[in-house]
Structure formats: structure tokens, C-alpha cells
Amino acid sequence: MMPGAHVSCFAEAKSEVVRVWCENRYLTPASARQYLQWVRRFYDYCGRKALDAELQLTHAGAMAFARWYARRRHTDAGSARHNAHCALRAWAFALRSMDHDLPVWESVSRRQEVQPPLLQEFAEYLRQHRGNPAMTVKKKIAHTTSFLAYLRHRHRHLRHLKLSDIDAFLVGCREHYARTTTADIGCSLRSFLRFLRVTGRLPVDLASSVVGPMVRRDERPPRALPWVDVLRILAAVDSTTAKGQRDYTMLLLMSTYGLGAGEVTRLTLDDIDWHTLTLHVVRPKTGVEFLLPLLPAVACAVARYLQDGRPRHTPTRHLFISTKAPHLPLGCSSAVRYILVTHAHSAGVWAEYLGSHVLRHTHACRQMELGVVPKVLGDILGHRNADSVSAYVRIATEGLRQLALPVPR
Structure with a gap:
């Protein structure tokens, strides 16, 4: 598609996109004008590069356009990335509302990191054998991820795990987190250690020896506002x-x-x-x-x-x-x-x-x-x-x- 054709496609969709933005009470008129300027630059970029504009309406496509624009105009790359991301994502949202078939916009902040096989198996163990709900599983996986990162930093393999490693980790947590949070992390570690023992990855059972801060049930009443x-x-x-x-x-x-x-x-x-x-x-x-x-x-x-x-x-x-x-x-x-x-x-x-x-x-x-x-x-x-x-x-x-x-x- 020639550059002129891309600009024509932009002009045809412009009024409908602005209508969607207005119906959603999403943008002020000034912001809408600024977004449209960036979208028009994007369509011009796609025409120059002989790219399909709608297929480029992704996070990766927006970042590629922002880099090209920043180099061409000798402007700040960070500002270009932010402005291009906001404008093009809003444009893609409106087109999708108008039943345009667009690729999924997958932002880096929303990508699901692929968990290592060990953590995937641990999560399945928590769901199937322990009956933990999704939010509890997510929390325990987060705690375990931090613990594994700590072990890597100390160059310690799980098979050579010692109780002193666990104690040192919890002492470090206590310096950064509240007592109740540290106790919760200790509970997650006990679950993880039981899982390691059950699956044969740990020769001894260390779970019963994990000592965290003592938190008595209902030791403090819930806090309420007047x-x-x-x-x-x-x-x-x-x-x-x-x-x-x-x-x-x-x-x-x-x-x-x-x-x-x-x-x-x-x-x-x-x-x-x-x-x-x-x-x-x-x-x-x-x-x-x-x-x-x-x-x-x-x-x-x-x-x-x-x-x-x-x-x-x-x-x-x-x-x-x-x-x-x-x-x-x-x-x-x-x-x-x-x-x-x-x-x-x-x-x-x-x-x-x-x-x-x-x-x-x-x-x-x-x-x-x-x-x-x-x-x-x-x-x-x-x-x-x-x-x-x-x-x-x-x-x-x-x-x-x-x-x-x-x-x-």
C-alpha cells in the first residue's frame, strides 16, 4: 500500500474513532488532537515502510515506530515511546470496538512471564493436593520465587539446601516487611519444602523446622474508621x-x-x-x-x-x-x-x-x-x-x- 493510501485509510477511520472516544468520555478535545497527530505519523511511517498499518497496531509495532520517529526527528526516545504507545493503543481500542480484526495488543507490563517447570509443578500441587484458591497460589509462588532468587544469589542448589539458608532469608525479610508478612512468607516456604520432600527433590524434611515470627490469631482487633x-x-x-x-x-x-x-x-x-x-x-x-x-x-x-x-x-x-x-x-x-x-x-x-x-x-x-x-x-x-x-x-x-x-x- 502506497503512503497516500495509508493516509486515506487514516482519514476514513478518523471520524468514527473520535466518536468512540467521545462516547467513552475518554479524552479531552486537546488530548484527542494530540493522539491523532501521532496516529497520522504512524500511518505515514507504515506507508514509507510498506507495512500493513492494522497489523502493526501492537505494542511491538508501536515501539518500532517510536524508535524510527525519534531517530528521524532527533527527539527524546522515551517521550516518543510514551506518546506513541498511548495514542496507538487508544486508536487500536477504538478500531476493535468498530469490529476491526486486529492483533492482540500485548503490553510488556501485562505479559505473563513463563514460570520455570519447578514453579509450575508447585502451583499445580497447591491447587490439586492442597486445595488452595488462585490468589493463595499466586501469593505462594511469588514468595517462593523470591526465595529461589535468594538461593541463586548465594550459589546454593536446592539439593544442598540448609536450614541456615532459610533462617537467613527470613531474617532478611523481617528487615523489609512487617511481622505478619514475614510470617506469611514462612508459611509459603513450609508449603514449598513439603512439596520438595514429597517429590523427592529434598532428601530431608525441613518444613517442620522453619521458624517464623509468632503471630497470634486476633491478637489485634481489626482497625475501623469512625x-x-x-x-x-x-x-x-x-x-x-x-x-x-x-x-x-x-x-x-x-x-x-x-x-x-x-x-x-x-x-x-x-x-x-x-x-x-x-x-x-x-x-x-x-x-x-x-x-x-x-x-x-x-x-x-x-x-x-x-x-x-x-x-x-x-x-x-x-x-x-x-x-x-x-x-x-x-x-x-x-x-x-x-x-x-x-x-x-x-x-x-x-x-x-x-x-x-x-x-x-x-x-x-x-x-x-x-x-x-x-x-x-x-x-x-x-x-x-x-x-x-x-x-x-x-x-x-x-x-x-x-x-x-x-x-x-
């Missing part, structure tokens, strides 16, 4: 923007129902039943399913977000998605924590424990203060064990004051 601070956080969210509507709806769901980050990020459009006004929720760790009533305030917030805040063209049916193309679902609790911390600080709420579970604990505390039966609260929170609810009794301070005995003189 309810007035939760109201301040919700009021601080700017609901006039698409991003603000998403954040407000998410935080409202978490504070109203006590949903955790894993539950709220997994919600899909199919989980909302507008006829019966119910919300279907699945606990990610236990797989427990339960229905919650869609309260009027929550229903209004969700409806407004779906109408004015959520992009219309998306590759997923997840309820909460990123505001940037290609509008993928929020994939981890750190994204939820960032949203909560950002709006909490805007509201003047500062606390060291502003994690993704703080709204869940706050909801549980408030329900206990309002006199909700523990069994009902456990059903709402998705707990299978009644003992799990007992932890929230210790943060129901108003109720505990009624049980206080007079101090003898």
Missing part, C-alpha cells in the same frame, strides 16, 4: 466526572455492604438484578455466594455510574474498570487502596491503616453498634464460621462500654 470519617470521604469524591462516579459507587458499595477489594473488583454487570433489586456477590477466597438487597441509594449511584460514568465500549463486563483505554477491569487490591487513600486525604482523613479492608471493618463495627445479630452480620460479610464475626465484637466500643465493671477503689 463512621463520620466514612461520610466525609464519600462527600469528598467529585461525582461530576466519570472517574469520580466510578470511585464514589465503589466506595459506597464497600461501606454499605462491607465488601472487600476482591469482591468489589469482581462484580460484573450480570451480578446486578434490576428486577429483584439484588446484588450477587462471591467471596474470592472461600467461593461463598450470597445475595444482598440493592438499597435505593446504592441503586441510584450504580445506575448513574452506568449511564454517565462507565465507558460504553469495553472489552469486559466487569462493573468497575479503568478510565483509560482499553478499559480493563481493576485487577488488584492496590488499585482500590489507592482510590480510597486519594479521596480520604482529600477529605482530610489521615490514618496509617487506610487499607482496602478498612471499610469492611468499619461496616462490621457499625452494624454491631446498631445491634445487628452476629449471624446476620456473618451472612452479609460472607463468613462461613461464626468465630470470624467475633473479632468485630472487640471494636464495637459503644457496646463494650455497657459491659465495663466499676474500678474498685
Whole structure:
């Protein structure tokens, strides 16, 4: 295809792509104009190189174009890579929404690294023999990967593994991580050592000799915010923007129902039943399913977000998605924590424990203060064990004051 033909293809698709961007409330007019300039340069590059432009709409193709452009214009290569990546990925997303058959855009940050065979076998062992859920498997694989990297650094083979190597690794972890995190890493190492012994890769069983920090169950009650601070956080969210509507709806769901980050990020459009006004929720760790009533305030917030805040063209049916193309679902609790911390600080709420579970604990505390039966609260929170609810009794301070005995003189 000649250079002129490539420019013609760009001109024909330009208006439809801009329409998709506008419908998704994705870009400001100034940003759209800047993106179009980069896309036009890309089509000119494809014409000069006799390349199929649509087949080049990949991460690798965008990087090749950025390198060519930076050399040709003697400009900063890093800036060219960033601008080309953003513009061409947004262009590819819009074309895909228009039913263009494009190759998969595989960004380096989203590529799945191929695990070594040992870790693949360990992951399968955790799933099949230990019954660990996917999130637990992912966490233990991450801990084990760090441990194996530590052994490589010390030039130690697994067959010659000593208990002193494990102790040294955990001592190093304690210098960088909290006590509970280090204890969790120790638990992952015990699982890995049992796997090595069972599969014959380790001649002795070292799992029972791994000593990590002592963490007593429920040694510290869950941390909760005063309810007035939760109201301040919700009021601080700017609901006039698409991003603000998403954040407000998410935080409202978490504070109203006590949903955790894993539950709220997994919600899909199919989980909302507008006829019966119910919300279907699945606990990610236990797989427990339960229905919650869609309260009027929550229903209004969700409806407004779906109408004015959520992009219309998306590759997923997840309820909460990123505001940037290609509008993928929020994939981890750190994204939820960032949203909560950002709006909490805007509201003047500062606390060291502003994690993704703080709204869940706050909801549980408030329900206990309002006199909700523990069994009902456990059903709402998705707990299978009644003992799990007992932890929230210790943060129901108003109720505990009624049980206080007079101090003898």
C-alpha cells in the first residue's frame, strides 16, 4: 500500500474513532488532537515502510515506530515511546470496538512471564493436593520465587539446601516487611519444602523446622474508621466526572455492604438484578455466594455510574474498570487502596491503616453498634464460621462500654 493510501485509510477511520472516544468520555478535545497527530505519523511511517498499518497496531509495532520517529526527528526516545504507545493503543481500542480484526495488543507490563517447570509443578500441587484458591497460589509462588532468587544469589542448589539458608532469608525479610508478612512468607516456604520432600527433590524434611515470627490469631482487633470519617470521604469524591462516579459507587458499595477489594473488583454487570433489586456477590477466597438487597441509594449511584460514568465500549463486563483505554477491569487490591487513600486525604482523613479492608471493618463495627445479630452480620460479610464475626465484637466500643465493671477503689 502506497503512503497516500495509508493516509486515506487514516482519514476514513478518523471520524468514527473520535466518536468512540467521545462516547467513552475518554479524552479531552486537546488530548484527542494530540493522539491523532501521532496516529497520522504512524500511518505515514507504515506507508514509507510498506507495512500493513492494522497489523502493526501492537505494542511491538508501536515501539518500532517510536524508535524510527525519534531517530528521524532527533527527539527524546522515551517521550516518543510514551506518546506513541498511548495514542496507538487508544486508536487500536477504538478500531476493535468498530469490529476491526486486529492483533492482540500485548503490553510488556501485562505479559505473563513463563514460570520455570519447578514453579509450575508447585502451583499445580497447591491447587490439586492442597486445595488452595488462585490468589493463595499466586501469593505462594511469588514468595517462593523470591526465595529461589535468594538461593541463586548465594550459589546454593536446592539439593544442598540448609536450614541456615532459610533462617537467613527470613531474617532478611523481617528487615523489609512487617511481622505478619514475614510470617506469611514462612508459611509459603513450609508449603514449598513439603512439596520438595514429597517429590523427592529434598532428601530431608525441613518444613517442620522453619521458624517464623509468632503471630497470634486476633491478637489485634481489626482497625475501623469512625463512621463520620466514612461520610466525609464519600462527600469528598467529585461525582461530576466519570472517574469520580466510578470511585464514589465503589466506595459506597464497600461501606454499605462491607465488601472487600476482591469482591468489589469482581462484580460484573450480570451480578446486578434490576428486577429483584439484588446484588450477587462471591467471596474470592472461600467461593461463598450470597445475595444482598440493592438499597435505593446504592441503586441510584450504580445506575448513574452506568449511564454517565462507565465507558460504553469495553472489552469486559466487569462493573468497575479503568478510565483509560482499553478499559480493563481493576485487577488488584492496590488499585482500590489507592482510590480510597486519594479521596480520604482529600477529605482530610489521615490514618496509617487506610487499607482496602478498612471499610469492611468499619461496616462490621457499625452494624454491631446498631445491634445487628452476629449471624446476620456473618451472612452479609460472607463468613462461613461464626468465630470470624467475633473479632468485630472487640471494636464495637459503644457496646463494650455497657459491659465495663466499676474500678474498685
